[in-house]
Amino acid sequence: MSLRRRIALSFGAAAVLITAACGSMVDADAKLMLGFPGDIGPTDVPAVMALQAMEYDVRSTTCIEFGSPDVQSQALLSGDINLASMGPATVMSANIVGADLRMITSNNKNDLLVVAAAEITQCSQLEGKPVAYHSDGSTSTAHLMSWISDKCGASPEWLVISGSSNRTTALINGRIDGTIVRTEDWVHCLRGVDSDAHVLAELSESQSELLPQTIVINIQFLDDNVEYHQQFLEALDEQFALVNADPEAYAEMAYEYLPNMDPDALAEIYTSLSQQGAFPETGLLGPDRGAECVGYQAHDVQGNEDNAATLNALVSSVRFTGGIGTVGVFIPEDPGAPDELAQEGKARFEFGNFWFKGQQMGCGQAPAKRYKWHLRDLIAADKVTPLWIVSHNLPLDDAPDAYAHFDARDDGWTKVVLDPTSSLD
Known part of the structure; x- marks a missing residue:
């Protein structure tokens, strides 16, 4: 497996240079390529290992680290990668302007933390204080603002600091009083650092239904390669099961993909993520x-x-x-x-x-009149037989009693046909 390639290009040049590196729309029988918006982190490793497990079925698999979500989106739209790890906000923004991307599974569930300086012990104390977020359109920003709005309605002095680890460092150094960070960056940055900064809220508790990162697929690739899509989902669920069963053992395997991280910190990160439920039993996102x-x-x-x-x-x-x-x-x-x-x-x-x-x-109401003539013709031609749903044929005089049974949902009263001619003398 070609583990990773680092691509940091300007948006306009992305399609040409990525094509030069990887080829154009790949043959599904040859390659599967998974893109990440930045450096691969601990929450990304299950997806990387799931992809690697598919090498028995395809010629090669590749993970690519892009310099920004915009470049990554362009690569997915142009077919230069097949899969991508993206925040829901990025996907929805792309689809609004005409893209056809589908979120197929969770990369991880909510592992975001609201963290604050030592003197900030409750949400309301963030009023007028410098609080940092990643960018105006990022998913983590929506999480942070939603939490503050629901919790206390405070109006902080907002600052933009890109990168979860950069915001953690800014908080430790006293430049800001609060921010939102990923668990892996919080644990890693605080190791060996003398700081009273603390976790104000684990959003896995209050925003468990909201996803910070998903696996996204190009609809064209999905339609043409359903079997690979399903195999990847099954492989990812297996990785989630492994990390939840023994986080420390999984950290040892993950170290191969994250050699710049301290092994002890990695074990602590996976243990914390597992306790928060960041890796679900299944990554499936629910029905369409x-x-x-x-x-x-x-x-x-x-x-x-x-x-x-x-x-x-x-x-x-x-x-x-x-x-x-x-x-x-x-x-x-x-x-x-x-x-x-x-x-x-x-x-x-x-x-x-x-x-x-x-x-x-x-x-809205069903436009029954639009279909009645078509349905009549189908019945007249014996192509459909709706009589199976009729439970009663009654004279018109029995209508009040029939409505009473139907309104009470009495067993056996599904559809009643009223015949006005049978009531005539």
């Missing part, structure tokens, strides 16, 4: 699509009516950039609802999580 088929009378597990229960469950379970279809009935007013908000036809919808995951939603 979900359907809300219950509507405004949904109930929570305790049996209490909650019109947003099904919607919020779908937001949580559907993958990043996935879609939700709302076919259940929602109405502008519900006077019989248990609270004032629902009575006004409103819901406690988790829009922040929905927005952060870049999901889409479609809703």
Whole structure:
């Protein structure tokens, strides 16, 4: 395996020079190439080792370290790499301008830490203090601002310092009072350093559903190489199982890929990451699509009516950039609802999580009239037989009783056909 190549190019020259180094759109039977936006770190090693395990099925595998997420995105779009480790924000930004990238699995779950100077013991004390983040569009910045907004609503003096380790160093040296960093950089930078800086919050606890880093694939490559995609996912899950089973033993294997790191620090990093749940049992991100088929009378597990229960469950379970279809009935007013908000036809919808995951939603009544003539013709031609869903054929006079059974969801009352002619004398 060609473990890594370091590529740091200007955005405009990226496609030409990468092509010169690696070839154009590769034959899937020949090479698999995985790109990283910067230096490979401890959380990246499972993906690297998963790729290496596939060398039995392909001619070669290569990991490439790019100088920036922009260069990496360009390489993925042009087909010069097949897979990439990216933050969700980078993927969504690329797709907004016409890219067709798909997040297929988690590189790691939330390992981000909010860290602060010794005198900062709670979120509200960050008011007016210098707090650093990576960049305006980065995923970690969204995590940090979301945490501050939810926790205390403070308004710090924001600074931009690129690189998690650089922000850690700035905090230790007293240049800033708070920041967000990755666990691996925090543990590594603090070893042997006399500092009272401390962890203010582990975001694995409060933002466990949000992903800082995912594995992304070019849709064209995915469509043409489903088998390699599946093999990679299985290999990555095996690596997650190994690191969780024995973090210290995994650190010894990872040292081959991270020779510049202290072995003891590496063992401490993997132990901390495993304890935080950074490596899930499976990296799968959930279904591509979900359907809300219950509507405004949904109930929570305790049996209490909650019109947003099904919607919020779908937001949580559907993958990043996935879609939700709302076919259940929602109405502008519900006077019989248990609270004032629902009575006004409103819901406690988790829009922040929905927005952060870049999901889409479609809703509205089914356009039945658009399809009725086509369906009629299919029935007349005996191509479809919908009678199996009809549970009762009744005279029109029995309509009130039939509606009562249907509304009560009595067993066996699925679809009722009312015949007005049978009610005539």
